[in-house]
Amino acid sequence: MASVSSPVHGAAPGRLKRLFERYPFLPALVILVVLLALNGVFAPNSLSFRALTGLLSTYLALMLLSVAQAYVVFASDIDLSVGAIASLVNVTIIVVMQQLGGGVPSVLLALAVGLAVGLACGLANGIVVAALRLQPIVATFATSIFFTGLALYVLPVAGTPAPAVFWRTYGGRLLGVPFVVYLALGLALVLYLLARSRLATQLLAVGDDAQAAYQSGLPVTLIRIKGYALCGLFAALAAFCITGDTASGDPLVGGKMTLLSVAAVVLGGCALSGGFGTAIGAVLGALIIGLINSLVFFVGTPSEWQNLVQGLAILVALMVGIMVSRRARA
Amino acid sequence: MSADTTRSDAPPRPRLRLGALKAPVVVALILIVALLALGEALSPGFASFEQILRLLIVAALLGIVAAGQNLVILGGREGIDLSVGGVVSLSAIVAGNVMNGADGGIAMAILACVATGALFGAFNGLGVTLLRIPPLVMTLGMLGVLQGLLVVIRQGIPSGRAAPALSEFVTRPFLLGLPGIIWLWIAIGLVMAFVLKRTVFGHRIYAIGSNEHAAYMAGVPVRTMRVALFTLSGVFAAIAGICLLGYSGSSFANVGEQYMLPSIIAVVFGGTPLAGGRGGYTGTMAGAVLLVILQSILTTVNIDESGRQMVFGATLLVLMLFYGRGRTMRA
Numbered sequence: 001m002a003s004v005s006s007p008v009h010g011a012a013p014g015r016l017k018r019l020f021e022r023y024p025f026l027p028a029l030v031i032l033v034v035l036l037a038l039n040g041v042f043a044p045n046s047l048s049f050r051a052l053t054g055l056l057s058t059y060l061a062l063m064l065l066s067v068a069q070a071y072v073v074f075a076s077d078i079d080l081s082v083g084a085i086a087s088l089v090n091v092t093i094i095v096v097m098q099q100l101g102g103g104v105p106s107v108l109l110a111l112a113v114g115l116a117v118g119l120a121c122g123l124a125n126g127i128v129v130a131a132l133r134l135q136p137i138v139a140t141f142a143t144s145i146f147f148t149g150l151a152l153y154v155l156p157v158a159g160t161p162a163p164a165v166f167w168r169t170y171g172g173r174l175l176g177v178p179f180v181v182y183l184a185l186g187l188a189l190v191l192y193l194l195a196r197s198r199l200a201t202q203l204l205a206v207g208d209d210a211q212a213a214y215q216s217g218l219p220v221t222l223i224r225i226k227g228y229a230l231c232g233l234f235a236a237l238a239a240f241c242i243t244g245d246t247a248s249g250d251p252l253v254g255g256k257m258t259l260l261s262v263a264a265v266v267l268g269g270c271a272l273s274g275g276f277g278t279a280i281g282a283v284l285g286a287l288i289i290g291l292i293n294s295l296v297f298f299v300g301t302p303s304e305w306q307n308l309v310q311g312l313a314i315l316v317a318l319m320v321g322i323m324v325s326r327r328a329r330a
Numbered sequence: 331m332s333a334d335t336t337r338s339d340a341p342p343r344p345r346l347r348l349g350a351l352k353a354p355v356v357v358a359l360i361l362i363v364a365l366l367a368l369g370e371a372l373s374p375g376f377a378s379f380e381q382i383l384r385l386l387i388v389a390a391l392l393g394i395v396a397a398g399q400n401l402v403i404l405g406g407r408e409g410i411d412l413s414v415g416g417v418v419s420l421s422a423i424v425a426g427n428v429m430n431g432a433d434g435g436i437a438m439a440i441l442a443c444v445a446t447g448a449l450f451g452a453f454n455g456l457g458v459t460l461l462r463i464p465p466l467v468m469t470l471g472m473l474g475v476l477q478g479l480l481v482v483i484r485q486g487i488p489s490g491r492a493a494p495a496l497s498e499f500v501t502r503p504f505l506l507g508l509p510g511i512i513w514l515w516i517a518i519g520l521v522m523a524f525v526l527k528r529t530v531f532g533h534r535i536y537a538i539g540s541n542e543h544a545a546y547m548a549g550v551p552v553r554t555m556r557v558a559l560f561t562l563s564g565v566f567a568a569i570a571g572i573c574l575l576g577y578s579g580s581s582f583a584n585v586g587e588q589y590m591l592p593s594i595i596a597v598v599f600g601g602t603p604l605a606g607g608r609g610g611y612t613g614t615m616a617g618a619v620l621l622v623i624l625q626s627i628l629t630t631v632n633i634d635e636s637g638r639q640m641v642f643g644a645t646l647l648v649l650m651l652f653y654g655r656g657r658t659m660r661a
Contacts, residue, residue, distance in 0.1 A: 078466075080591075133658070134650045135604050137410070141591045142646035149639030156636065214659035221659075259412075259470055266467050273408075273464070304485035308478030315471030322463050 020328040024269040025281030027324040031267070031317060032284050035291040043298040057171065057180040059290035060187075061086070061241035063283045065257050066264035067191065068234030070282035073265050074203035075227045076210070076274020077129060077136045081144035082235045082261055085121040086254030088147045089114045089239035091155035094162055094249030102163030115236045121147055122232020126225030144258070151251035158250035162243055170244025183241070191279045194230075200279075203227045207274025264289055266318055269325050288317060354601025354609070357652050358616035362623060369627045376630060383508070385622050387500065390515035391577065393618035394570040395589045396596040397518055398451075398563030400614045402465070403597050404526075405559045406539030406606030412469040413454060414567040414593055416476025417447050418586025421571025423483055426490020426581045433495040443568040450476065451564020455557030465560075473590075480584065492575045500576035511573050515615070518566075522611035535559065540607030595646065596621055598653060620649075 020026055040047040065082050072079045093110040100106030125143055129136045172179055194200055202223045205213045214220045235254075242253055262272075267285030270277025292313045293306075301309050369376035395414050402409040421443040428442050429435035450472060457468040499510035526532035537545035538552050546552045570589070575581050594604075599617030602609025624645060628638045 128647060132651065134647070135598065137604060138591075138595055138598050139647065139650060141595070142643050142650065144643070145646065146640050146643030149636045149641075149643060152634075152636035152639060156634070211659065259473070262466070263470060263474075266464075272466060304482050306478075307481040308475065311471070311474035311476070311478035314474055318467055318471045319457065319461055319463055322467065323461060326462070 017328060020325070023278070024276060024325065025278050025284050026269070027321050027328070028268045028281050028284040028288060031321065032288055032291065035288060035295060039291060039295050039298060042295065046294060046298060053178040053180055055287075055290055055294065056184055057178070057241075057245060059286055060180055060183060061238045061245060062257055062260060062264065062289065063286040064187070064234050064238035064241060065254070065261040066268070066282035066286040067187075067279045068231040068238065069261040069265045070268070070270055070277060070279045071200075071203060071230045071234070072136075072224075072227050073262075073270050073272060074200070074207050074274060074277060075224050076207040076272075077224060077227065078140065078262065078272070079125060079228065079231050080137060080140040080258055081121070081125060081147055082231065082238075083254035083256065083258035084144035084147035084151065085118055085232055085235040086239040086242060086257065087251055088121065088151040088154070089118050089236045090243050090253055091151050091160075091249045091251050092117050093239070093243060094160050095154055097163050097166065098160055102165065104165060107163065107166055111240060114239060115233060118232040118234075118236025118239070119229055120232070122229040122235070123225065125232065126228030129228065130221045130224035148251070148255070155249045155251050158248065158252070160249045162247045162249070167244050167247035170241070187283070188280075191283070194279060199223070199226055199230070204275050204277075207271075207276075209275070260289060261286075263314060263318060267314075267321050269321065271325075289314060292317065353613075354599070354653060355613040355616050358599055358601075358613060358620050361649070361652075362616065362620050365620070365623045365627060369623065369630060372627065373630045376627070383512075385626055386512050386515075386619070387509060387577065388626075389615075389619045389622040390511045391570055391574055392589060392592055392596060392622060393515055393615050394518060394573065395567050396593040396600075396614050396618050397522060397611060398566030399593040400522075400597045400600070400602060400609075400611050401535065401559045401566075402563045403594075403602055403604060404535050404539050404606050404609060405556055407465070407542055407556075408604075409465050409539075409556075409559070409606055410469065410594065410604065411451075411454065411560065411563045411567075412466065412590055413450065413472040413476060414563060415584075415586040415588070415590035416473045416480070417450055417564050417567035418571040418574060418589050419480055419581070419584050420450075420476055420483075420586075421447055421568040422575045422581035422585055423480070423490060425496075425572045425575045426492065429490070429493045429496065431491035431493055433493045436493050436496055439493075440569075440572060443572050444565055447564035447566075447568025447571075448561050449564070451561040451567075452557060454564070455560030458560065459553040459556050477584070490575075491580050492578075496572070496576035497579060500573055511576075514573075519611060519615050526610055531555075531558075536607055592621055599649060601653065603653075 036047065045051055065086060068082050069079060093114040096110040096113050097106050100109065121143070125140055128134055128139045128143060169179055174182060202218055205218060206220050206223050210220055239254070243249070246253065264285030265277070265282045266272060267288050268277065268281025268283070270281055293310055296306050296309045296313065366377045366382075375381065395418060399411055399414060402411045424446055425439040425443050428439035454465070454469050454472055457463045458465050502509060504510040505513060526535065534545065534550045534555055537548070537550055538555055542552055567586070571586060574585055578585065596617040597609075597614050598604065599620055600609065600611070600613030600615070602614065625642065628642055633641070
């Protein structure tokens, strides 16, 4: 689903290039495998099924948020409000579930409301950026302040717990398999279908060259709005996972994840300038961040140094990823 | 990179000429006066001399950070510096520990902070030029490193204290009733205006910002320029960090974070588009004052935090409509 295949020069390097054009997430996959191996070397237990599903349940939220970010980055936009949307959805579903008694019907209703809220936020972003033509970075920062205000209005202080049925399901097992594994498989299926969808191709086309896309008849503004709407939906899904993981409401919970989602998208091989990338790459990018964090822990870094080592490792991974993908594309 | 493909060579679209009224600086100034009047109406005394002075001190802190941000953005190629907040925090800690409450240590502290800021800025610049990492990614990664570094430093050493002379400089009247920091900001404004309008260096910033390739062909040392711009951004953030220490007395965790995105908004409100190549610092100064007054009004008004944030976010969006919007596809 790489956007445009440029003419291939040479024979041997051409194959690698074609492979990369087709699968832009390959460098991320290599980094991921290396990190997994390193994790295995330093802590053999960390590769057990139990440990890996634990990692999954912690980082599923960031994976979804990165996918959300990826769809707007496809069109060379950016969304600095994904974290705020996730926070808003988190507190909204917590309050809805609490008000309705916390039974299964109330959970389902809350999830529906949560998706609607995410969609509405995404549409608002899309209208502000694509229809009103404001600059995405500053405009989505402004909307993130607005969404944070809304989240604080819904739930002024952190702490309201989620009903037991919610987090027990998320953290529990179904037919002996952890629930998050089903979620991951579901995500893989959705991403596969979306990758083959017309919208994904249109987003990449707009990101590659908006003017050309417009001149060949694509409704550029509408496509960008759809991209933001999709982003809002995935941010809502991320909020469900945050809620399942933390089992409580916090109006500021997602704020710190916004910039990580941008980093994950870049780590996954998407070009911030748009037109090139995959959503699965964003998932791999989020996993890379998760594995870096756990590796830093497993090699025995003193606790006060962990953030610095993580920061350095992510910076290096970003640089290496960008340089490798440029070399492969050039 | 997409710089060459996205750079449009379409002629500037003919615009409605309302004379100077449409200049961003004028827009910002009109809004500032209007907001001051609104503030005075909402809470008498808001526009008093002392209050305005207090606002200007806060605006100066933001404005100094925005000076570096402005330079990086003017230089184009998606120039942006997300690491300024981290540098401000780091600089405040370094300054606090080097001077540790003694006036004699101020010079040494300034030296140490400027060197620190320049170092991180130069790293950003080198990553952006030599390794060709997009500025957003490079400075985002650097922000992560800086935040980690802050955790390490914070565990090992106390936060440090501002020297009395520094606090006086920032908060007490210095000359003609204005504190030293406001004079410093005015001086920075004058130097920036002079450099941008009258020097080769300044003209080259606009040149690489509006068409990097053409500038390169004309012999502008594009890479050196860009490294210089990022280095200056680090230096300005470091200076703001020292002043922030003087303002608050001691440094505390992540004081600088609040400057990251507002510094970008101040630049945009000042009429410099994120695409670079156009605009200047005078507008950014007005933009910083505008932002600070807006925030101050919202704290004066008796609404709770949630309402304040919603009004702030919505107002920012409305204000952005006054400034340069993207071009339409049809143009």
